[in-house]
Amino acid sequence: MTNSSKKTLDKIEKEKIAPKPKWQFRLEQVGLWSLAVVSVIIGSNAVAAIIFRMVNNDWDTLKFLQRSPIGHALTTLPYVWIVVLGLFVLLAYYNTRHTKKGYKYNTYGVVIGAVLASVIVGTVIYSVGFAPRVDRFMESVPGMEKLMHSREEIWMHPEKGFVAGEIQQILGGVGIFSIEDLEGQYWVVRPGEDYRIHPAVIIMEGEYVRIIGMPEDTETFVADQIMPWQFGFAPNGAIHFQSKPNFRRMK
């Protein structure tokens, strides 16, 4: 018996050192994998919110807004959500890397895998209509609202021909209805000469619409274009679960 080995064995016996139980190591592994999965789920919610924001980004009104697609995209990209996605992909990578066999996985493979998983699950989350809730939750986090692009801003200028709001009442005559706009003002909307209505719009009480036109007086708005507030996955472009514009913020 060599000196060092003997000393070590003596120490083990004297100090009653014992191997740590198996469950401790298993628990550690389960914890790491769970954190990786949770990170991907949070990343997926970020992807859902990114899709939601990009689909409902007023692309159909760029010519009226006189904006270039690139300029509009750069202004309205959901940077907060992109950062959240990046952070949680990295966290998923970090946790996977620290699992027992994590070092064997290729770095790019793990990162691309986490992004792909987030995109797939995120698309599912978006398609079942959960994205607006996720987006709204982020807006409710203190301080976040200031960092997130406010789409509503564009639609608060009736004097420039842009108004949006909730349909309050269907009035007599074709295409005549009243709305409460994002600032709480009531308008009677009537069709103009070049009246066009998007196929996804359903004119009924409680629906949210965007209207391009011009005010006739302080109470009447002449509509040239009527579009839905949000688009979704249904074949006609209508949404499954419509989220209200952020009235709370505007009032």
Added chain:
Amino acid sequence: MAVIRDCNLKSDEELVELTLSDQGWYLCLMQRYEAKLTRFIRRISGVNDQDLEDILQDVFIKVYRNLNNFDLDLKFSSWIYRICRNHVISHYRKVQSRPQSIGGEDGELILHMIKDDNDPHELIDETLSNEKIQKVLSQMDKKYQEVIVLKYLEDKDYQEISDILKKPVGTIGTLLSRAKKQFKQVVQKQGTEF
């Protein structure tokens, strides 16, 4: 009455299993790895004998505590080398000094092996003295130094080095190639011709 344990016919993995039910078997594993780990610690750290003995004892105790975490998909030798290497690194973080150079006959062996690995065009001057090799190795990055030790002195293959350093196998190839490159660069910087 002393129990007689025949270690020779047992594999490392069998000894791990036996140790978990009877700690006396752990002596077999310690005896099997004592010389190898002593050499390895000396190669990657250059510590004095007293420190070396302390480090080795700590490594064996750490291995014993973590026996239930040994993964049978790994070679036991890779696992114990990994624990040893990590312990040496944390030891040096604690005392805040950098591991020293690789020395003596090891330097000559590395020179010989690197030369064998090279293209015929890339010849290393065989007259490069041990002293110079030690100097060269001491100036190399730690990550390159240890990969050279594992490959050329501990005779580990890529998979084993990957398991010891906890890096993908592909990364080991890259590390080794960069280590050889750095070895040559340091030699050239010192004015020694290849």
